[in-house]
Amino acid sequence: MFLFKHAAKSIELIDNFLNIIDQGAILFKEGVRNYLYGNRENFLSNLQTLSSLETEADIIKRKTENLLYTQSLMPQLRGDILKLLEELDNIIDLAKTNLFQFDVEIPFIPAELNQELVKLTELSVSAIESVIPAARAYFKDPESVKEKLHRVYLYEKEADKLADAIKRRVFHEMPNLKLSEKFHLRYFTLHIEILSDAAEKTADVLSIMAIKRTI
Amino acid sequence: MLLLIFLSSGLFLGWSLGANDAANIFGSAVGSKMIRFRKAAIIASIFVVLGAVFQGRGTADTLSSLGAVDALAGGFTVSLCAALTVFWMTRYAIPVSTSQAIVGAIIGWSMFAGLPTNYNVLTKIVSTWVSGPVLGMAFAAGLFLLLRGFLRRTKIHVIKLDSYIRISLIVAGAFGAYSLGANNIANVMGVFVNAAPDVFLNFGLFTLDGVQLLFLLGGLAIALGIFTYSERVMHTVGNGILSLSPEAAIVVVLSQALVLFIFSSSSLSAFLMSMGLPAIPLVPVSSTQVVVGSVIGIGLVKGAREIKLKALGEIAAGWVVTPLAAGFLTYIALFFVQNVFKLPVFSGKVQGTPIRPDTITAVAENATEIDLILPAILAMAALAIIILIFLVFRQQKLRLKTENELLHQQNNYYQAQKTLSGMEVTAVHLENSLLSQKLETKRREYINIALNISSQREFLQSVAAKIDEIRLVGDQQQLLEQLNDLSLMVKQKMNFSDETEELYAQIELIHKDFRQKLANAFPDLTEQEKRLAVLLRLNFSSKEIASLMGISPKSAEIARYRLRKKLNLGKGESLTFFIQNL
Numbered sequence: 007m008f009l010f011k012h013a014a015k016s017i018e019l020i021d022n023f024l025n026i027i028d029q030g031a032i033l034f035k036e037g038v039r040n041y042l043y044g045n046r047e048n049f050l051s052n053l054q055t056l057s058s059l060e061t062e063a064d065i066i067k068r069k070t071e072n073l074l075y076t077q078s079l080m081p082q083l084r085g086d087i088l089k090l091l092e093e094l095d096n097i098i099d100l101a102k103t104n105l106f107q108f109d110v111e112i113p114f115i116p117a118e119l120n121q122e123l124v125k126l127t128e129l130s131v132s133a134i135e136s137v138i139p140a141a142r143a144y145f146k147d148p149e150s151v152k153e154k155l156h157r158v159y160l161y162e163k164e165a166d167k168l169a170d171a172i173k174r175r176v177f178h179e180m181p182n183l184k185l186s187e188k189f190h191l192r193y194f195t196l197h198i199e200i201l202s203d204a205a206e207k208t209a210d211v212l213s214i215m216a217i218k219r220t221i
Numbered sequence: 222m223l224l225l226i227f228l229s230s231g232l233f234l235g236w237s238l239g240a241n242d243a244a245n246i247f248g249s250a251v252g253s254k255m256i257r258f259r260k261a262a263i264i265a266s267i268f269v270v271l272g273a274v275f276q277g278r279g280t281a282d283t284l285s286s287l288g289a290v291d292a293l294a295g296g297f298t299v300s301l302c303a304a305l306t307v308f309w310m311t312r313y314a315i316p317v318s319t320s321q322a323i324v325g326a327i328i329g330w331s332m333f334a335g336l337p338t339n340y341n342v343l344t345k346i347v348s349t350w351v352s353g354p355v356l357g358m359a360f361a362a363g364l365f366l367l368l369r370g371f372l373r374r375t376k377i378h379v380i381k382l383d384s385y386i387r388i389s390l391i392v393a394g395a396f397g398a399y400s401l402g403a404n405n406i407a408n409v410m411g412v413f414v415n416a417a418p419d420v421f422l423n424f425g426l427f428t429l430d431g432v433q434l435l436f437l438l439g440g441l442a443i444a445l446g447i448f449t450y451s452e453r454v455m456h457t458v459g460n461g462i463l464s465l466s467p468e469a470a471i472v473v474v475l476s477q478a479l480v481l482f483i484f485s486s487s488s489l490s491a492f493l494m495s496m497g498l499p500a501i502p503l504v505p506v507s508s509t510q511v512v513v514g515s516v517i518g519i520g521l522v523k524g525a526r527e528i529k530l531k532a533l534g535e536i537a538a539g540w541v542v543t544p545l546a547a548g549f550l551t552y553i554a555l556f557f558v559q560n561v562f563k564l565p566v567f568s569g570k571v572q573g574t575p576i577r578p579d580t581i582t583a584v585a586e587n588a589t590e591i592d593l594i595l596p597a598i599l600a601m602a603a604l605a606i607i608i609l610i611f612l613v614f615r616q617q618k619l620r621l622k623t624e625n626e627l628l629h630q631q632n633n634y635y636q637a638q639k640t641l642s643g644m645e646v647t648a649v650h651l652e653n654s655l656l657s658q659k660l661e662t663k664r665r666e667y668i669n670i671a672l673n674i675s676s677q678r679e680f681l682q683s684v685a686a687k688i689d690e691i692r693l694v695g696d697q698q699q700l701l702e703q704l705n706d707l708s709l710m711v712k713q714k715m716n717f718s719d720e721t722e723e724l725y726a727q728i729e730l731i732h733k734d735f736r737q738k739l740a741n742a743f744p745d746l747t748e749q750e751k752r753l754a755v756l757l758r759l760n761f762s763s764k765e766i767a768s769l770m771g772i773s774p775k776s777a778e779i780a781r782y783r784l785r786k787k788l789n790l791g792k793g794e795s796l797t798f799f800i801q802n803l
Binding site: 078145148149 | 376379
């Protein structure tokens, strides 16, 4: 049966894709940490790996799209599934672009902010890491998607709060910094925080998809 | 032949049944693109015919017991009136069932023939109309709960589930088609049972009697309806009323199939009777109404979000309106057929007792037997060979297609590569020509410099000679004159600065051909005159030429006049025009 062959192939592709997003999130976290603590070499290696993972994710996404449409698998759900893949791909795209920004712009980050920025990165990445099990559950057990998603919303909210606090601190309590440096710091806080927003958007898409699938 | 003409109304009814009711079975699957229409149509057709031939008798017997239409013209009229009722009511968008129309028409016939209607049978039939959808609802609700529980527990990956669902849709659809054929063939052919030919075909594996042949014909009419007209209905229904999730679609098709099967299976009924339970009434029910019941059943399980009371009301209205309309129409039509066309619409024999199923079978046993074992085997073999050849050809075609595709892709790739190389070549050419132009300019410059140097040298020599000459002059007046000449000569020379030389070099480069032509046509032109010609070609005015050449405007005019002379121009001819068109 060709049908089962194609089904197995697309299941494998989607699993791989989710693994890549997961790994991408970890690499982003490591990359930011290495940048903050000045491990330039490790940072560059993280960037390199993340960039190749992003390319791979794009390729897999396109392959899956192709397979679902040419073999007309799941005519009713494929639109949703592809949208989910799109959102997840967006996360790893953002992670790569943002880490590249560190490499290109080399922002000056005062050492007293390191701790907080690391925490912000961890929160953002946790949001991503919580959305992935929910995405996996959508395929096998849509009923449990909702209970997995609440963590994403929590992490996103915490990341928002922390980012706010960092920005406030930069603009109010660091008079030694130049305005340009403050702006720069604001942007990089945003670059990290935006990943949790992307995770939240994915979570929104997922929760609607799960409701549609619950019969 | 006459038989076929009379059968035509039944066949028409069969066609419309196929066109409308196949959508109940494959509507959701085709509408949601889970199964392609062609596949669905082939499966539905095969199984409708099988169901009609092998299990269609039970419901036909029930219709016969309601009123055994025993004259062909009567059967024709009854069938036609049922078909017309269905047609009209469908046109006015009233949901209608063939089963109800045919029952009404048969009652109309009974009343016209003056026969008593068997109220026992009628009650049985009407109760089935009600219990059909209700049973569908119950089955659907039960099956849906089972399926949902199963899916929740097994946690199959959604993509794998999709594959299973496709296969289940096909299997359930086949079962549904079989049940539809079995249950509803009586609507199509029931009234013609008495006119069935007395033959008995033996195919070895199975046998077909006259009634079954009649049903085969009806089944084929249904299949024709499926192929010719049901695609549109499937898409409409599949994206409208039956726009269900694939899981729900399976449940609906399956519960519909079960209901139709139960109300048409004589063996199941006999089995129940042997267990001491009441027999199942074998009655044609409306598949559409069962489907509506099933959809409502699922809605109930899901929390009664989508129950449309209007749909229920319309179904109930159909139970009353359709038979009444069909019966009334039949009564009037029979009157016309009998009195205007003078055709017998009933045999006139008194029929107090309904025909039992075994009477039809008894007729069949007395029929002439035709042995078709050998032809059947041959036909099967031929069919197998044809299918084999078809498969081989298709395989071949697919392979060729793939190869072609590959070649096409490669070709595309080469074309793209070629275009790219072409573009590179053009770019290189362009660069080359630019370079050679630059080279040419440089060459010109150097030539000019060289010429300049030699002309300077010549000039200096002539100046030296002049000075020598002046030295020898004794007369003061003459000496002054000659010195003035010398000073003028030097001043004139000074007017030809480097920039002017540069300008001429550039102009000469651009108008290389022109200078060539000029030199060929008029070899005795001086360098000065050639320059004048070039400036004229560039459309400079006399004033501009004068300043460019370092002479007075008057001299420029004179130079022009001399040039005209040398170019042999007549009075009316324009010098500029001549030069520009050279």
